[in-house]
Amino acid sequence: MTFLRTAWLVLRKDFAIEVRSWEILTTTLFFASSCVLVFAFAFVKEGRAVEDAAAGILWIAIAFSGTLALGRTFERERYGETLRALLLAPAPRPALYVGKLLGMLALLGIAEALLVPMVAFLFQAALFSRPLLLAGLLAGGTIGFAAVGTLFAAMLVRARSRDVLLPILLYPITIPVIIAGVRGTAALLAEIPDEATATMWIGILVAFDTVFVTLALWTFEPLMTE
Amino acid sequence: MRKAFGPLVVVGAALFVAAPYFIAQAPYESTMGLIQKIMYYHVPSWIAQYCAITVCGVASAIYLFKSHPVADRYAVSAAELVVLFGLMGLITGPLWARxxxxxxxxxxxxxTSALLMELxxxxxxxxxxxxxxxxxxxASATALFGTATGPxxxxxxxIWRTVHPKTTVVPTLPSSLGAPLALTSAAFVLLFVxxxxxRVNLAERQAALDEMYLALED
Amino acid sequence: MNDGHLDFDVVEVADVSRHFGRRRALSHISLTARAGDIVGLLGPNGAGKSTLIAVLATLAAPNSGEVRYGNRPARRLGPGLRDRIGLLAHELHLYPELSARQNLRFFAQLYGLATRGPVDRALEAAGLSDRADEVVSGFSRGMRQRLALERALLHRPRLVLFDEPFTGLDDRAVGLASDRLRRLAADGAIVVLATHDLDLADGLVTRVALIRDGRLLSDEPASTGLRARYRALIGAT
Amino acid sequence: MSLCRIMIALTSWFLLSTSAFATQPPAAQSEYVPLKDLPATENVPAAPFLIAAYAFVWIAAMFYLWTIWRRLNRVETDMRALAQKTSRR
Structure with missing residues (x-):
């Protein structure tokens, strides 16, 4: 009970901070859309997008803006050393991780709500033909990415050169998640949407999410002790 | 391990000396010819890398939960060897592929997965x-995540690959090719050990030096 | 969450060492603090005071030795131990984007306290009742400091740790904070105050522990002539 | 410095084994039958690739050994300097 309550408190606190300025949300959304545009310049040839580009661009934009948001979120906890204050609370420490993770998921969910229509519109991608499967892919991929990202961003708070170390650690470990997301989405975008393939990738994502979240909950406590 | 070190070096070196002879003796693989002999260095370097990954993952987990400095020394040493053997595999692979x-x-x-592990x-x-x-x-969390997600x-x-067109697959090997491979594999594993x-010895000396600096301050 | 069995009235630092690679931050420190004590941890910057505070707060683990809270080491007490510890560092542990009340309420809930009573009392004690709903980033350093102090004391900790908390405050504010510390100790708290400010420590602390380069130079009851003692052991101030 | 000796021994073993290998391929060369039905593969000679691959493995292993040796030397030098400093005190 304390566990869920603590996670909820941390989530609500982050939300209360965010509504004061909407800083992280607006910058993340803007960055995500810039990503899409930058990649559009690279992958649109003679007015048409390269095959499978839409799926790749969608997921790269999610990963890049996610990294940016992670850095900013934990910078907030570093300023005033509030992360230490959280760690000093008698609540189980993994609950803090879960709270932070939920916040990241909410943020990335909003970013995806912008990115998906944008990619669909700019690349004539039929992203909405199988909405449930797409939602499954997005959820699975986002949880996997954010689970690793939140743990690493939290542990890098007290490391030197954390800005550059976060992407260095995060991308190699989360590439399998991105592969699953991109291939699953690409399967949905084929002439005839390939539901079987998409479902299989969702299954793989669920397996990844389970491994990542379990490992993160397990290692959070020893990682946070200096 | 320290006591067995001398014999290990001798056996490992003997294997490496014997290897060229067996590699030369082995018949040519029917479709690829001479180039296939890269396999005798290529495959063992992956086997050695897997050993290194396992050691690094296990040592990292122990260090993370028990904070035992010896575990950390094994972890960092094994991590360097993962990169070294990975590099061997990643260079010999493309040469073969070309x-x-x-x-x-x-x-x-x-x-692809080898490249990811290397990263x-x-x-x-x-x-x-x-x-x-x-x-x-x-770092130990990184190693733990890397090792655990490896499979x-x-x-x-x-699966990503099988969705795409297939490439030439190395056929199952007859034993005349397998024997030298087993020999070089053993040699590479010994090289790893x-x-x-x-490297662990180096880490120990470094720790001893740190200890001396600390003692100096005390 | 106030489990009685987790309470303690003595904290023992037993032969604690902590190093970062080649740098010794703490070297074989042994120290005992009892309820009612205000232990002044004095020493120049970089002496290891902050590391010792972090170890006492269970935020950092020592490389060797242990800290015992009422004869029990930290690892045997679990997260409930943190319910008995309060920490105020130079960084204030407050969210500048939130209001004073929001900050206090968040931490009160995190500690499993009722949100109204303790929060109102803390606002009152900080003298911020009339500005409770303003955001912290608009406060002066003194106001933030008072708020941070009350935030750290919200859950009535037994062990109260201060790490250079009064830098940048004017004399009146320092005087008020000092009175607050004295009251805490009188109520049975164990107060550990790390500072390099002798003027503040003089007359406030009941025990003096002088540390330099991670080593404990002396641990003695406070007496007059703190400055002379400090100069003799540590050098020019 | 038993370690140093072991490393020198190791290095000479390695060099020996590579040179032993270097004498082998020409003998094997006569057996080489180029295959005509290699699909979509240009006919590049195999030997340079093979030699490059083997050489790289050896160079990498040697280089790594050398870095260990160098780091170890640096540590030992530091230790001696430190020991001297303490004894002078």
Whole structure:
């Protein structure tokens, strides 16, 4: 009970901070859309997008803006050393991780709500033909990415050169998640949407999410002790 | 391990000396000819890398939960060897591929997942190098995640690959090719053990030096 | 969450060492603090005071030795131990984007306290009742400091740790904070105050522990002539 | 410095084994039958690739050994300097 309550408190606190300025949300959304545009310049040839580009661009934009948001979120906890204050609370420490993770998921969910229509519109991608499967892919991929990202961003708070170390650690470990997301989405975008393939990738994502979240909950406590 | 070190070096070296003879003796593989002999160095370097990954993952987990400095020494030594053997595999692979497949690089499952593993363990070394004090713990989390997700990485890349056109697959090997391969594999594993021992010894000396500095301050 | 069995009235630092690679931050420190004590941890910057505070707060683990809270080491007490510890560092542990009340309420809930009573009392004690709903980033350093102090004391900790908390405050504010510390100790708290400010420590602390380069130079009851003692052991101030 | 000796021994073993290998391929060369039905593969000679691959493995292993040796030397030098400093005190 304390566990869920603590996670909820941390989530609500982050939300209360965010509504004061909407800083992280607006910058993340803007960055995500810039990503899409930058990649559009690279992958649109003679007015048409390269095959499978839409799926790749969608997921790269999610990963890049996610990294940016992670850095900013934990910078907030570093300023005033509030992360230490959280760690000093008698609540189980993994609950803090879960709270932070939920916040990241909410943020990335909003970013995806912008990115998906944008990619669909700019690349004539039929992203909405199988909405449930797409939602499954997005959820699975986002949880996997954010689970690793939140743990690493939290542990890098007290490391030197954390800005550059976060992407260095995060991308190699989360590439399998991105592969699953991109291939699953690409399967949905084929002439005839390939539901079987998409479902299989969702299954793989669920397996990844389970491994990542379990490992993160397990290692959070020893990682946070200096 | 220390006591067995001398014999290990001798046996390992003997295997390496014997290897060229057996490799030369082995018949040519029917479709690829001479170039296939890269296999005798290529495959064993992956086997050695898997050994290194296992050692690094286990040692990192022990260090993370027990904070035992010896475990950390094994973890960092094994991580360097993961990168070393990975590099051997990643260089010999394309050389083989250039001749056998006609291209340097294929997004083959083994190549891709090997590249990812290499990246993860380079990241491990980078964190230790630039993370500042306390980065050993952070690095051990990296190794733990890298090791634990290894099989999944392989699986996901495998499926990713099979969705795409297939490439030449190395056929199952007859025993005339297998015997030298077993020999070089054993040689590489021994090379790994020898290098690991030397590197751990270095880590111990470094720790002893740190200890001396600390004693000086006391 | 106030489990009685987790309470303690003595904290023992037993032969604690902590190093970062080649740098010794703490070297074989042994120290005992009892309820009612205000232990002044004095020493120049970089002496290891902050590290010792972090170890006492269970935020950092020592490389050797242990800290015992009422004869029990930290690892045997679990997260409930943190319910008995309060920490105020130079960084204030407050969210500048939130209002004073929001900050206090968040931490009160995190500690499993009722949100109204303790929060109102803390606002009152900080003298911020009339500005409770303004955001912290608009406060002066003194106001933030008072708020941070009350935030750290919200859950009535037994062990109260201060790490250079009064830098940048004017004399009146320092005087008020000092009175607050004295009251805490009188109520049975164990107060550990790390500072390099002798003027503040003089007359406030009941025990003096002088540390330099991670080593404990002396641990003695406070007496007059703190400055002379400090100069003799540590050098020019 | 038993370690140093072991490393020198190791290095000479390695060099020996590579040179032993270097004498082998020409003998094997006569058996080489180029295959005509290699699909979509240009006919590049195999030997340079093979030699490059083997050479790289050896160079990498040697280089790594050398870095260990160098780091170890640096540590030992530091230790001696430190020991001297303490004894002078």
């Amino acid at each position: 001749k056998a497949w006609g291209v340097w690089w294929q997004w083959d499952v083994r190549l 993860i363990f380079v990241a491990y070394l980078l964190v230790r190098q630039y993370g500042g004090p306390g980065s050993e713990k952070l 999944f990485v392989y699986k996901s890349v495998d 020898v290098l690991l021992t030397l």
